[in-house]
Amino acid sequence: MRIVFKVGSNLLQTERKDIDLKFIAKLAESVKELREKGDEVVVVSSGAVLCGAKKLGYEQKPTELTLRQALAGTGQAYLMHLYDTVFSNYGLTVAQVLLTNDIFRKGNEDRFLNAQNTLEKILELGVTPVVNENDTVAVSELVFGDNDFLSVYVSYMLKADLLVILSSAGGLLDEEGRIVPEVEDMEKAFRLVKGTGSEFGSGGMRSKLEATRLAISIGIPVIITGKGEDLVSLRELKTRGTLFKPTQRRLRKKLKSIAMIEEPKGAVVVDWGAVEALKGGKSLLPAGVVRVEGNFSAGDVVSVMNPEGIVVGKGRVNFSREELEKVKGLRGSRVKEVLNTSKEEVIHRDNLLVFQ
Numbered sequence: 508m509r510i511v512f513k514v515g516s517n518l519l520q521t522e523r524k525d526i527d528l529k530f531i532a533k534l535a536e537s538v539k540e541l542r543e544k545g546d547e548v549v550v551v552s553s554g555a556v557l558c559g560a561k562k563l564g565y566e567q568k569p570t571e572l573t574l575r576q577a578l579a580g581t582g583q584a585y586l587m588h589l590y591d592t593v594f595s596n597y598g599l600t601v602a603q604v605l606l607t608n609d610i611f612r613k614g615n616e617d618r619f620l621n622a623q624n625t626l627e628k629i630l631e632l633g634v635t636p637v638v639n640e641n642d643t644v645a646v647s648e649l650v651f652g653d654n655d656f657l658s659v660y661v662s663y664m665l666k667a668d669l670l671v672i673l674s675s676a677g678g679l680l681d682e683e684g685r686i687v688p689e690v691e692d693m694e695k696a697f698r699l700v701k702g703t704g705s706e707f708g709s710g711g712m713r714s715k716l717e718a719t720r721l722a723i724s725i726g727i728p729v730i731i732t733g734k735g736e737d738l739v740s741l742r743e744l745k746t747r748g749t750l751f752k753p754t755q756r757r758l759r760k761k762l763k764s765i766a767m768i769e770e771p772k773g774a775v776v777v778d779w780g781a782v783e784a785l786k787g788g789k790s791l792l793p794a795g796v797v798r799v800e801g802n803f804s805a806g807d808v809v810s811v812m813n814p815e816g817i818v819v820g821k822g823r824v825n826f827s828r829e830e831l832e833k834v835k836g837l838r839g840s841r842v843k844e845v846l847n848t849s850k851e852e853v854i855h856r857d858n859l860l861v862f863q
Contacts, residue, residue, distance in 0.1 A: 508742055509630075509665060510541065513658035513672045514552040518734060519586075526561065530734050531589060535597045537738035538635055542599075546742060547630050549665060550601075551638045551658040552590070558582030583639065590637050600634045605641040611660050613769045623664050630665075655718035662727050663767050670722050670729045671741055672715050677733030678748030679712065689750045693720050693863060697817055717818065723753040724862040725766055754863045762860045765821050769808040773801020773828060775853065776812045782819055785811070785861045790852040791822065793842050796835040803828050811854070811861075822859035825850045 512534065521527045538548045556568060556575050559582025569575055587603045594601050604626060610618040629636045640657055655672065662670045678686040679696055690696045693716070700713045719729040730741055732748025744750060758766075777785075781795025791811065803809055804827045811820040826834070826846065831853060834842045842851050 508546045508668045509549070510546055510669045510671060510742065511549045511551060511658055511662045511665070511667045512738075513654060513670065514550060514554070515654070515673065515675070516553045516557045517675045518673050519552075519554045519557060524566075526558075526589065527734075528589070528593060531593045532596070533734075534738065535594045535599060538594070539597045539599060540739050541742065542633075544739075544742070549626070549630070549636050549638060549661060549667070550590075551654055551661055552586065553639065553654045554586045555579040555583040555639060558585040558589070561585070586639070587637065594635065601637050602629045602634045604629070604636045604638045606638060606657065606661075607641050608657070608660075611664075611768060613764070619664070619768075626661075626665060655714045656721070659718045659722045659727070660767065662722060663725060663763075667727060669741065669744075670719075670727050671738070672719070672729060672731045673736075674712070674715060674731050674733060674748075676712060676731075677735070678731050678746075679716070686747070687749050688746075689752070691752075693723075693751075694813075694817070697815070719751050720818075720862045721766065723751050724860060725758060725763055726753045728753050758860070761858075765808055765823060765858070766860045769821075769823075771801075771810040771821060772803035772807040773799065774810040774812050774818075775799055775824070775831070776814065776816075777819075778814060782813050785820060785859070788856060790856040791854040791859060792838070792851065793831070793834040793853055794836060794838045796831065796853060799828055799831050799835065801828065805830070809854075811859075818862065820859055820861040822854035824854055825852055 518530060519527055541548055556578045559578030559580070560568065562581050562585055563578065565578065569578070590601050606622060609615055610622050626636055638657070638661055640654060658670060658672065679690060679699060681687050681699060696716055700716060715731055719731065722729045728744065729751040730746045730748055732746050736747055775796055776798040777791065777795045778797050781791060784795065785791060803824060805825055807824060808821055809824050810818045811822060813819050830846055834845050837845065839851070843849065
């Protein structure tokens with residue numbers, strides 16, 4: 508079994524703001540036990556900015572991007588020192604792997620393959636990869652997802668059997684503050700989200716749910732849980748946190764590419780009726796479109812969002828932004844008349860991945 512553990516910045520410090528060596532040791536001990544069972548483990552770890560702040564005496568995360576990048580450059584060495592020192596005590600060897608999101612973009616297939624082959628070789632050598640985004644040159648993690656999405660992309664690259672996202676919340680919480688043991692309806696899950704990011708992280712539970720939705724839509728089960736979890740038992744999908752089971756459908760390579768590799772050029776916001784129709788396997792029609800964002804041409808990939816701004820899918824559009832602005836809300840033959848086209852669908856269902 509191949510398992511990816513995602514560790515956020517807030518997991519790496521105690522309530523007293525010290526580096527949580529006890530947790531890193533627990534992770535190392537669990538990795539050792541999993542390896543003894545024949546499993547392979549990859550760690551996707553944030554924490555470079557946090558470690559840099561510890562080194563240079565910053566008590567709060569700075570807002571200036573270049574300063575955060577500088578802290579990341581300083582802290583990455585300290586972060587890997589921690590992993591190397593603690594994991595070595597358990598007879599484990601770690602390897603630093605720094606990625607930028609451009610390797611997951613269409614046109615960079617050679618770079619994707621090189622990164623994939625390197626990670627596969629590291630695992631073949633019995634080494635535990637510790638993956639982070641290259642924060643000194645990239646801005647996506649520092650501004651948006653706190654490695655939640657990177658963990659999904661790494662899971663996709665390595666065909667992982669399970670993604671574990673470790674969270675200070677311990678899982679998804681319901682209205683009473685109790686952990687939801689299993690999620691079957693992602694839209695209901697999003698309605699439970701209240702927080703934003705952590706002190707040195709930037710993701711929060713919404714980011715984790717968005718990443719989770721992408722993972723389960725391409726067939727990867729996800730567990731969101733906390734520090735107190737028995738990390739070894741997760742291989743049996745037994746958790747004190749929240750389990751998200753993947754879709755059972757088999758995705759064609761084209762749809763996986765749309766989901767994971769092709770960067771959206773814009774977004775199409777649709778009404779609730781269209782959301783339900785898409786879930787039922789229908790194509791996206793202009794009648795369900797309420798707003799268009801970004802600049803895109805016919806043939807580009809766009810995100811599909813519900814009225815609450817949550818991404819519910821990705822697909823390849825048949826119309827440009829300008830064309831779609833002319834026909835949004837229109838039905839049937841009227842679309843063909845306005846655009847002088849034989850096509851009616853904004854996105855045909857064969858070119859659309861609707862997230863679970």
